[in-house]
Amino acid sequence: MTPTIALSGIHKRFGANEVLKGVSLEAREGEVISIIGASGSGKSTLLRCIPLLETPEAGSIAIGGETVRMRSKGGRAAPADAHQVNRLRASLGFVFQNFNLWAHMTVLQNVIEAPVHVQKRPRAEAIAEAEALLEKVGLAEKRDAYPAQLSGGQQQRTAIARALAMRPRALLFDEPTSALDPELVGEVLRVIRDLAAEGRTMLIVTHEMAFAADVSTRAIFLHDGQIEEQGPPARIFNAPTSDRTRAFIARHLNR
Amino acid sequence: MDFDFLSDTMGKLLAGVPMTLELALISTTAGAVLAVLLAVARAAFVPAAWFVRGYVYVLRGTPLLLQIFLIYYGLGQFAWVRDTILWPFLRQPYWCAILALTINTAAYGAEIIRGGLQSVPAGAVEAGRAAGMPRLLLYRRIILPIAIRQALPAYGNEIITMVKATSLASIVTLMELSGIAYSIISETYRALEVFLCAGTIYLVITFVLTRAVAGVETWLNPHLRASRT
Ligand SMILES: Nc1ncnc2c1ncn2[C@@H]1O[C@H](COP(=O)(O)OP(=O)(O)OP(=O)(O)O)[C@@H](O)[C@H]1O
Ligand SMILES: [Mg+2]
Numbered sequence: 001m002t003p004t005i006a007l008s009g010i011h012k013r014f015g016a017n018e019v020l021k022g023v024s025l026e027a028r029e030g031e032v033i034s035i036i037g038a039s040g041s042g043k044s045t046l047l048r049c050i051p052l053l054e055t056p057e058a059g060s061i062a063i064g065g066e067t068v069r070m071r072s073k074g075g076r077a078a079p080a081d082a083h084q085v086n087r088l089r090a091s092l093g094f095v096f097q098n099f100n101l102w103a104h105m106t107v108l109q110n111v112i113e114a115p116v117h118v119q120k121r122p123r124a125e126a127i128a129e130a131e132a133l134l135e136k137v138g139l140a141e142k143r144d145a146y147p148a149q150l151s152g153g154q155q156q157r158t159a160i161a162r163a164l165a166m167r168p169r170a171l172l173f174d175e176p177t178s179a180l181d182p183e184l185v186g187e188v189l190r191v192i193r194d195l196a197a198e199g200r201t202m203l204i205v206t207h208e209m210a211f212a213a214d215v216s217t218r219a220i221f222l223h224d225g226q227i228e229e230q231g232p233p234a235r236i237f238n239a240p241t242s243d244r245t246r247a248f249i250a251r252h253l254n255r
Numbered sequence: 256m257d258f259d260f261l262s263d264t265m266g267k268l269l270a271g272v273p274m275t276l277e278l279a280l281i282s283t284t285a286g287a288v289l290a291v292l293l294a295v296a297r298a299a300f301v302p303a304a305w306f307v308r309g310y311v312y313v314l315r316g317t318p319l320l321l322q323i324f325l326i327y328y329g330l331g332q333f334a335w336v337r338d339t340i341l342w343p344f345l346r347q348p349y350w351c352a353i354l355a356l357t358i359n360t361a362a363y364g365a366e367i368i369r370g371g372l373q374s375v376p377a378g379a380v381e382a383g384r385a386a387g388m389p390r391l392l393l394y395r396r397i398i399l400p401i402a403i404r405q406a407l408p409a410y411g412n413e414i415i416t417m418v419k420a421t422s423l424a425s426i427v428t429l430m431e432l433s434g435i436a437y438s439i440i441s442e443t444y445r446a447l448e449v450f451l452c453a454g455t456i457y458l459v460i461t462f463v464l465t466r467a468v469a470g471v472e473t474w475l476n477p478h479l480r481a482s483r484t
Pocket of ligand 1: 014017019037038039040041042043044045046
């Protein structure tokens with residue numbers, strides 16, 4: 001079976017700073033992969049390379065078996081076909097640390113925006129689906145509220161509904177709870193947990209170790225731009241083979 | 256106070272109001288469209304940035320009066336201008352005034368919109384890109400709606416400035432509000448009363464405009480109006 005997401009030999013640098021040093025990763029359908037690692041290890045950059053929010057200098061990216069075509073533009077790598085990139089982006093859902101909702105739109109408008117204008121689905125159908133999604137994330141009564149009127153937890157749940165509205169093959173979460181007050185973390189994790197239980201394909205960058213251990217089918221420890229260790233969460237969190245992984249886990253579980 | 260003279264003057268001046276409003280409306284509307292195009296070109300298309308900067312520099316750096324003169328008296332000096340299909344328009348003071356007002360307000364407007372574009376949160380743009388929005392759609396649905404809302408208060412000032420700037424059109428013989436005022440004065444030599452009347456009319460127009468811009472602002476920004484629940 002073709003993997004939902006396949007990264008191979010991804011290299012990414014910012015100036016002299018080589019952030020990803022050849023990362024390969026496959027996510028199969030239904031897998032929930034948590035990506036952990038120290039600050040600056042390249043977790044966000046790796047996740048952002050998947051929908052080409054960052055362009056890797058080398059390596060290949062395939063979504064649903066379709067490889068992103070790249071070319072060299074002025075000595076730098078760039079996507080060869082913007083249409084292809086936009087189409088592939090629309091087949092993924094990205095959830096940001098800072099929610100990144102569109103402040104001038106209501107909750108419902110945020111959710112139907114891309115289905116209607118990018119995927120060109122009928123408006124009525126998009127609204128019906130959005131209402132069901134808002135129900136699911138517990139925000140049915142907030143459909144006409146604006147982001148500024150919502151708590152952080154409600155904003156992030158709106159962002160999750162917005163990502164789901166694309167009917168994505170996979171969901172990508174970049175520290176979805178890091179910007180939240182501690183008492184609001186639970187409500188967002190609960191929604192993500194439900195999505196995992198539905199069998200959705202997800203990649204989750206997180207510092208919530210207990211949650212990662214609990215929800216994921218595989219854990220990846222990233223160190224200095226490389227995958228240091230990966231495997232079933234039970235092993236990574238309880239009996240890692242790498243000293244670095246062990247030290248990282250120990251530091252984070254004792255907080 | 257000679258109330259008969261005042262009411263008579265008011266009546267004559269009011270006849271110039273439609274022309275004043277017309278000049279302001281056409282030039283601010285066309286100018287706003289041009290301003291958005293210039294600002295977006297400057298932000299999104301590197302080779303255009305220098306052109307836009309030069310355009311803004313020249314049009315903000317010279318008096319509007321001079322620009323009106325140049326267009327009205329200057330364009331006709333070029334034979335090729337007289338050969339274009341635009342000549343029937345450009346030979347009329349009305350269209351010259353509108354052209355000058357438009358390109359002038361577009362320069363100020365482009366700077367205001369540029370400020371608005373800079374205030375668009377990077378996260379909002381990123382979310383649009385992640386959703387697969389092509390660049391044009393991103394501008395149309397996310398970037399410009401946010402930028403224009405942000406720019407609106409400053410743009411309101413520009414519109415009011417433009418209403419008053421239409422008075423310069425009188426120097427190319429247009430009989431808008433100020434043009435009529437000058438002509439009454441040259442007949443009656445009663446400058447004080449006439450200018451008081453004209454000033455009052457400008458004040459009323461400005462007042463109505465200020466309210467209208469504030470209304471549009473509130474209407475476009477329900478997310479700021481509504482309190483946190
Ligand atoms: N746009 C950028 N320009 C320059 N450097 C960047 C950029 N984005 C990330 N970096 C650098 O790349 C490195 C990896 O960053 P990244 O955000 O991927 O780390 P991370 O593992 O997500 O860290 P954190 O846990 O703090 O979010 C850091 O050194 C960071 O400073
Ligand atoms: Mg990060």
